[in-house]
């Protein structure tokens with residue numbers, strides 16, 4: 015899943031308005047951040063295989079520390095603890111904010127579960143691996159990703175109020191851009207020169223850009 019993860023961030027913001035949308039955008043992709051840092055280092059592993067699924071070329075064959083269910087729970091508890099007890103994170107809102115930040119981290123695994131082929135381990139790498147495999151159906155994946163994101167946007171818009179034109183239209187335009195970018199990425203032909211490092215770094219850049227825009231636009235809604 016790519017843009018669909020942000021639906022969880024938008025939905026969680028709608029239940030706890032004190033949470034920062036930018037931080038939630040980082041939290042929903044937290045385990046992917048770790049994965050794309052660990053993969054070029056060889057600690058976790060994926061390879062690029064043309065048309066591995068209908069939607070992308072990722073053979074994600076070893077990532078128990080970031081995409082195991084057990085690992086996801088541990089990361090979520092860690093982020094919860096950070097926001098609950100440790101300064102300066104603690105200053106960002108305490109109790110409920112910590113809870114939505116933890117849930118945002120955990121949401122990643124469950125959203126990935128819908129689309130991944132059975133490559134998500136429950137415990138360690140040799141444990142049962144699960145995934146409903148929506149990625150094998152191009153159209154279904156695109157529809158679900160967009161529907162999730164638009165659903166999240168609606169929840170966000172209904173629970174917050176715009177403070178000006180930027181607040182009124184900014185997030186709608188941003189979501190439209192995210193959808194266009196997503197459609198562009200999934201329509202691009204396989205690049206035989208692409209490497210794990212290039213794919214990882216470009217993912218990290220996009221995640222960070224999206225989070226930065228969310229930080230900025232969120233200031234225009236209360």
Ligand SMILES: [Zn+2]
Pocket residue numbers: 015045046081122126
């Ligand atoms: Zn992931």
